[in-house]
Amino acid sequence: MSHLSPDPFIAVLGANGVGLGQRRWFASQGFVAERSQAVATALQALRNLLGEQPRRRNELRVLLSADYCRFCLLPWSDVISSPAELQGYARACFEAHYGQSLEGWRICLSPEASGRARVAAAVPEALLQGLEQVSVESRLRLRAVQPYLMGAYNRFAARFGQGDFLFVLAEPQRSLVLLARQGGWQQLRTQSGSDGDTSLQALIARECQLQGGQPLAIFVHAPGRAQSRPQLDGVELCELTPPVEPGQDVLNVMARVVA
Structure with missing residues (x-):
């Protein structure tokens, strides 16, 4: 039997605020921050909201607004033969699209059939590491971090x-x-x-x-x-x-x- 609650906490990181809920909505905390400080400010807001909840073992699922992500379409390539090559190819596509290095970002790719283009999303490593740290501090297991685009598409795809x-x-x-x-x-x-x-x-x-x-x-x-x-x-x-x-x-x- 699992000691984890069947109802994980759901946190949403928006452009100007962070919200937290479970079966019911708990609260939102707004903020104003320069772009360079948005990640740190959002993490602190999430820490504050979690601190108001009873500390018990549970899971945390996080949705990220588009302001925390970069996106690009990854064309199919017949020459890719390993996950490492795919990650390198994705990084090159991002850097060509945005005209700057993607150092310090982590890339995730949509699963697609052979021959199909993939949707690629990049998220700052500092944000992902910060979410892991906040989860540990709050005695939570970080279950998933997902761009809102992916969650919304999956919800309405049918x-x-x-x-x-x-x-x-x-x-x-x-x-x-x-x-x-x-x-x-x-x-x-x-x-x-x-x-x-x-x-x-x-x-x-x-x-x-x-x-x-x-x-x-x-x-x-x-x-x-x-x-x-x-x-x-x-x-x-x-x-x-x-x-x-x-x-x-x-x-x-x-x-x-x-x-």
Whole structure:
């Protein structure tokens, strides 16, 4: 019999705050920090929130907003023959995409069938090591650290079907766009900006124009708009059920993706 609770703590690290819940939502702690201090500030906020909970053996699952991650699409390569070569190839793709070294970042890759492109995410080692340390201090086992993009995609993937589609994850300050064609990933983009209707409609129109008007099913998940639903033409909203209750903040909504 496991001594761990069947209900792990769920922490969400957002651009301007950290939230913590379990079966119920405990609290969020907001902060203002320069980009260079965001990781340290978020870790301290998480430490504070965990310190308010009874200390008992349990697990911790962490969701990271796009502000803590880098993303790129990793094209298939026939010459890759080992995990080490795959990691080196992924690092080279990231450095070519961002124009800077990826030293101090850890890369994780989506599992895909042979011949298919992979979604690659990079997370700062300092953040991952800090989460391990906070977990130890709080007598927790760190069960998983996952970009919110992955959690949201997994939650709604059954809706997308087998056809071509555009999935827009509109976090409050940054949007990510995943394009799938013929059963594989074709494009991954990130864009800073608002999750308001005007910004989202412009983003979607631009992506559709880049595809030359080819038919696409378009899906949008906007966790910060749960109480003011986006009004967008030709779009299917990916919303959580049961509906979000009045007063739930965006970190609480994000936690429900994996709850």
